[in-house]
Amino acid sequence: MMGRMASILLFTFFLLSIFFITWRSKHVDSNDSFASIEPQIPTIFVHGYKGTMRSFQHMLHRFEYDYRWGTKSMVIRVDRMGIVHISGTIPQNLKNPFIQIVFEENRTSIEETANSLKKAMRLLKENYSVDELYIVAHSMGGLVSTKYIEDTNNLKDYPIVRKMVVIGSPFQGIEQESYHKLNTGKAIIDLKPDSLALLEILNNRDQFSKKTKVLNIAGINPEYKDSDGVVSIQSALSARNIVPLENYHEIIVKDKLATHSGLHEHPKVDKYIGEFLWGYN
Numbered sequence: 001m002m003g004r005m006a007s008i009l010l011f012t013f014f015l016l017s018i019f020f021i022t023w024r025s026k027h028v029d030s031n032d033s034f035a036s037i038e039p040q041i042p043t044i045f046v047h048g049y050k051g052t053m054r055s056f057q058h059m060l061h062r063f064e065y066d067y068r069w070g071t072k073s074m075v076i077r078v079d080r081m082g083i084v085h086i087s088g089t090i091p092q093n094l095k096n097p098f099i100q101i102v103f104e105e106n107r108t109s110i111e112e113t114a115n116s117l118k119k120a121m122r123l124l125k126e127n128y129s130v131d132e133l134y135i136v137a138h139s140m141g142g143l144v145s146t147k148y149i150e151d152t153n154n155l156k157d158y159p160i161v162r163k164m165v166v167i168g169s170p171f172q173g174i175e176q177e178s179y180h181k182l183n184t185g186k187a188i189i190d191l192k193p194d195s196l197a198l199l200e201i202l203n204n205r206d207q208f209s210k211k212t213k214v215l216n217i218a219g220i221n222p223e224y225k226d227s228d229g230v231v232s233i234q235s236a237l238s239a240r241n242i243v244p245l246e247n248y249h250e251i252i253v254k255d256k257l258a259t260h261s262g263l264h265e266h267p268k269v270d271k272y273i274g275e276f277l278w279g280y281n
Helices: 002-026 030-035 057-066 110-128 140-152 177-182 186-190 196-203 233-241 267-278
Strands: 043-046 071-078 084-088 097-103 132-138 160-167 213-220 248-254
Touching (some): 057 071, 057 097, 057 267, 097 110, 110 140, 110 186, 110 196, 132 267, 160 267, 186 196, 213 233, 213 267
Parallel strands (some): 043 097, 043 132, 071 097, 132 160, 160 213, 213 248
């Protein structure tokens, strides 16, 4: 009899404990709950050589409407005179704000494009209190963003890049002679293997922020053997020679969709970006 009573009392205590824990979780002090929420970090999308507003249009649409990972809230346009025009804003407490930047002078050098990016980033810091951000960059945009990080490391007037995704970026240049014959502009000089611009980025690797984590996504299309049709796998993966090893991650996408212009439309690439930047899978 005593044993049965003890069992009943233990079971009753167990039920009361579960009730208290459940009640406590539902009635937690609002200040404690608010304190656990971290501020959302904006993500800026940086296009490559000859890029336009359309370069990231489909990816941004998928991220916002298909996956509901965030909201495109701002567009930054740098005109051919180097003047920065901003439309939209960054509402307080907005979940994962997306910012698209468009360089109208889209064939100019890596240095000039990086300077335009610096102008835009400084305005984000001054006028919108953006202290840190993420970057998603395609092709030459990855080189421009890398130069931005090196040039502004430890400078308080610019946002810190906490995470960066580079997609099909030619860190050792583009080897195809046909590519250089078909295209024009200062950027083409910079995109040649062993160019002064690429050597400068490599030589300044000690200035690459140790606060920046990088995901490098490269493509191999079977039709082109060891490249995405424009950028060789060796050139793309040479980012590992610049980014501190402890902060560097790389993924190679191998299939018929992994073309240079197709990488930022690839569903696997979407998945890798979502996991790396925001923890979605």
